[in-house]
Amino acid sequence: MKTIQHLIAVILLSLISFGGAAWAQSGTIVDLQYVKAAQQRGAIIWDVRASNQYLEGHIPGAINFGDIGTVLRDPNREDFIDLAEINAIFNKAGLDIYKEIVVYGSRGNPYSYFGLFTIHYFGGKQAKVFHDGIDGWADAGLPIEKTSSTLGSINIKLAPQENLVVSNEQMRKLYNNQSVQVVDARTFNEFKGNDVRAIRGGHIPGAISIPYEQNWKDPATGLKLAKKEVKTNAGMSLKTKDELNALYAKLDPNKETVVYCQSGVRAAETATVLQNLGYKNVKIYDSSWLGWASHLASPVADETYLNVGMLNARIAAMQNKINELETALKGNKN
DSSP, X not given: OHHHHHHHHHHHHHHHHXXXXXXXXXXXXXXXXXXXXXXXXXXXEEEOSOHHHHHHOBOTTOBOOSOHHHHSBOTTTOSBOOHHHHHHHHHHHTOOTTSOEEEEOSTXXXXXXXXXXXXXXXXXXXXXXXTTHHHHHHHTTOOOBOSOOXXXXXXXXXXXXXXXXXXXXXXXXXTTOTTEEEEEOSOHHHHTTSSOOSSEXXXXXXXXXXXXXXXXXXXXXXXXXXXXXXXXXXXXXXXOHHHHHHHTTTSOTTSEEEEEOSSSHHHHHHHHHHHHTTOSEEEEESSXXXXXXXXXXXXXXXXXXXXXXXXXXXHHHHHHHHHHHHHHHHHHHO
């Protein structure tokens, strides 16, 4: 009997020691122990960072074909490139979405979650995301590899799952539906129209502003790093389950939930967190703010407009400064 009680106590303590990570194990957000076990059983480990970052150090055996945001998305539309192109990239890299996959980048980086969403969107069912990424791996003192790892080419066919996303047309019908809750995962300045990143600034009427950084233990970590107020990105670790439930307390887990941001990347992180909290029906507004703002008939709260003249003036001023610096550098060389 004492042996059984001791075993139960050990299990409970281990769950407590994982803090917010243990609750996520039943979902798609996984911790270091899961990644180590997945690596041992031969799961595909996908590093979604830029190739130069990957070669500076990555989880042993992880594959990489460049920055996911650059390789798989059109730079103008900020949407997926053609399906055939993505299919060819995955097949060449050996990224079999129908197998177990662990996606990671840097700690808290929403592109890791966008990688997870990409696999699910194209038909995968066994993908997980490692929130702490390469930073969590390195912090644990685990081996780092600096040479490329490759898998043999494959021949699979991707099948988009349109039920996971909301289109522009659908969003225009859903946004004022009382049975649907809309979450804006952008910064508060974007939400209020003070930071304009499309033709118009503002937000979808009725949307609830919860910036995706609020999922982190310290949402201000990015700013603190830029100001050199902290030395690591440890503050980007995920909050505990209780803290996240408190963050989203205004939402109803049983309602249909649509999450959007600028183009769907930050929304992917928030959507995954909500799914792991038990929200029943979570979708991503695929075109997000770029799609909504560009359709001028779509209503906007706190509406502002992009001042093209002011933007051109700023670009011209920057170019003049660049020219002055180049002239000064040439003068120094002479």
